[in-house]
Amino acid sequence: MSDGLFAARGLACMRGDRTLFAGLSLELAEGQALHVRGPNGLGKTTLLRALCGLSRPARGEVRWRGELITDLADDFTAEVAYVGHLNGIQGDLTAGENLEVARRVFARRTTPPQVVSEALERVGLRAIADRPARYLSQGQKRRLALARLLVLRRPLWILDEPFTALDAASVVGLSALIGEHLAAGGLALIVSHQAFDIPGIEDFELARYSRTRK
Amino acid sequence: MSDGLFAARGLACMRGDRTLFAGLSLELAEGQALHVRGPNGLGKTTLLRALCGLSRPARGEVRWRGELITDLADDFTAEVAYVGHLNGIQGDLTAGENLEVARRVFARRTTPPQVVSEALERVGLRAIADRPARYLSQGQKRRLALARLLVLRRPLWILDEPFTALDAASVVGLSALIGEHLAAGGLALIVSHQAFDIPGIEDFELARYSRTRK
Amino acid sequence: MKFIHKYGAPKRFYQLAGTFIPWFAGITAVLFVSGLYLGLYWAPPDYQQGDAYRIMFVHVPNAWMSMMAYVIMASFAATGYIWNIRLADILARVSAPLGASFTLTALVTGSLWGKPMWGTYWVWDARLTSELILFFLYVGYMALQASIDDARRAAHASAILAIVGVVNIPIIHYSVYWWHTLHQPASLTLTNQPKIYATMLIPLIVMSLAFMFFYLTMLCVRARSEILLRERHTDWVRKLVEGKP
Amino acid sequence: MTADVLTAMRSVFGRELLVFWRRSTEVMTALVFFVIVTTLFPLAIGPERHELMLVAPGVLWVAALLATTLSLNHLFASDYQDGSLEQLLMSPHPLSLLVLAKMAAHWVLTGLPLALLSPLLAVQMALPAKAIGTLVVSLLLGTPTLTLIGAVPAALTLGVRGGGVLVSLLVLPLYTPVLIFGAEAVAASAGQGFASVAHLSLLGAFLALALSFAPWASSAALRVSLD
């Protein structure tokens, strides 16, 4: 199983003075996706943040193409797109401007300008691209956050409850999008309590590594 | 249909200079619940806020027991419990303290102190009642917000995407809770994109009154 | 009340203002020309200040208008908030920049006048200070309007501010004066005011009327464009725009 | 019913104190800001006692006023962001009374400690001993007015672009009367010793006026901001 592009080994995370989970290992190869599952408060968000390098785990290591992500630093960051509980949207900019900033600051230099309008089209926000993001409805904001995935074009997607606030049609749309990403050789880690349908996705029960009696 | 405890007639709401919906009427009798449906950005949140008196509709009237809610003012507020997209939780207080404040400030004077611990028990937060709310996970926060319903004991529940971030077991738990509320003669208005199962709930398609071409 | 609602409809006001504007503008022009003639040629030079005092004909009307405009603005704002009349919101909104520019003009002309009179552009005299604070109040009102996009919310929020301001303005005004008098007198004051002769009073009155009509004209003009902007989605504006391409 | 309202007000007051207590740093920050600003002046002006004494009443009052202004952000902003304010609007009690309870808590945590600490700073600033009593009284009368008036802009700017600093812009002009009479009272009693009574009673009058309209105006402002 050493062909896992992305791998974690012996991971343990703490919050406050409690160890949430320990001894967690996972691997992800090209085109593969995991659905991380577990009840509220188990530590799924904590796990995802550790995997994408936003927080440092108490123990264990995370590797990308065999190298430690702490060594790769920015080179690893350039490969991951993270959508967390927070949308990361600047309310004072319009929907379009938000994505344009994402393209300029975060995307590869070769990313052509039209990805922005394509992404807006794809998530169904084209018509309201000029509306300040603060006025968007909850679901529209979430879609805008997800549109960033299309602008960044990174191989590893780490998504924390991406389906939150999405209407039925958008849930289907997003599942299809993730499916395409996987088909194109992308990787994905998804936390979600909601039902969704992505062919070939595997379940990953966090509870197996849990260290809490709650 | 004039026995509707709660009724809206000819309601129209605007955001910016767009009319989201107009000519909307609805009625709700004792023990009755509506599931307000519609795609993202249609105006469901806007509708709920107008119905519970947080914002003023552009046109139309809302009545409670036949009287205008603008005339009733605080007397109407005393009958409604609203859980919005925001949880309304004070991060610096513990879970228990948050509910205790709700009991003292918002509940009827006759509400006995033990409702707080009963509510915590019911939403499964008893064990972490002493943890500052800022440390709770997304789903735990949502449950805490919902626990307020049990503390306030008000007849009309207005819930905006209550199932967000809840794990499967909690979704079932909340549905049961709403069922009990209805059985006891309560009223409920629920917005949700997620599937849930409450016997006797009727669908209310907001799209019928929509005035937007997106 | 009915009357207000009838003529308070933005569309109605738009048409009404359209017919009044030429008249107001004409009166303004006539008053300005005669006021300037009277002030600059007809009135004799002052025996102490020479011709420098003529700046008074701009300074004093502007100072008066700055205060009047605030009261007018606040009354519009309160009307709009209490009875939910959109035209009043619009009028309040457009009078703020007008009032602020009167205030600024009074400040600038006063400073320019201060240099020959007192040998400095600024002293912390009561009148000057309260005028400066009035300017800040205008700026605050406009800043609040500017930072809220939703027209109705902006109108209501700034109306509350204007109402609180109206309670406060007399307090601010008089406290600055008491500050001045309860304390030892400032080293420089407005004591050596020119005694007003008829030859100066007449141009001053004409100029004040001129600025008043200027205010009315600008209020109508700006209100009209604000109405167009806000009602751009309504049928009558669309027809209007298509009518004269 | 009235007893009900009182319980609710007491609980809001208690909640505020509890929250601030949890944010233990916040309890002292207005205070610390006050101390730091008063300390900066001698650094910037130079240490001559006479000059310091001349400006001391002014500096102390400006510092108190700025400290209050800064802490205004905390009156409603965090409650707005987490949705607690929405819930407060849905309470069965008159909003203006609950808001009054919040203001009271705010004053107890900012204005009051500041007034109590001021004698220490006054000594540092070489203020004559006979003026110190007046300083404390003027702050005790003036700071609640600052809280009351300040609540209105604080409520108006919720969720508004650039809200935080906008508050200072809106509030500082409204504060001038309090500042003038506060500082004058101290200066007067540092000088001749009389006249300060007149100033202090004016401060009292401002407080009464603010008490009568600020709770109403700020609860109206909250409703507008949450519309």
Next chain:
Amino acid sequence: MTADVLTAMRSVFGRELLVFWRRSTEVMTALVFFVIVTTLFPLAIGPERHELMLVAPGVLWVAALLATTLSLNHLFASDYQDGSLEQLLMSPHPLSLLVLAKMAAHWVLTGLPLALLSPLLAVQMALPAKAIGTLVVSLLLGTPTLTLIGAVPAALTLGVRGGGVLVSLLVLPLYTPVLIFGAEAVAASAGQGFASVAHLSLLGAFLALALSFAPWASSAALRVSLD
């Protein structure tokens, strides 16, 4: 690769300007705060020109410093709350450079306008004409240092209870040297006219020092805050 980083830095800079521009009031609030605070002093101290002149350099500098301190909250706080900062950390470019771009934008929107407006206020405060040039230069050299140093506490206090005011507490002591030399430079040139050069070059040295370590320190602080 380097060109890449430059584009990203330019975009961050542009984004900041755009955001601030949208919050149009915010552009002027540091400025207006500066103006209002300088106005408060004559109100509190009294209108005598001589006393005012004595304290003018100090007052102007303290006001500039407070205005910068207040605007520090906006450097990272709103980006933190809406999650944009999380995304910035996930950018493929060195964080310290992106942070530097943010700081540059912050200075252009606060320090620079403030320095440019200061002559007007100096005239109001009766500062002698010959000192006005020094005032502007000292502010042009000093305010970027204030932004740079201030970013570190601003980053450290993100998400910390009572963060907003805590920043002032942490940052004001760090600002003292800048304040002292800035105010002294102005005071010196209001008096004898020499000596101010020495002070100004010290301010320049502080700026160079701050430029070399502040971007690094604040990006480290950001990582800690988001852990």
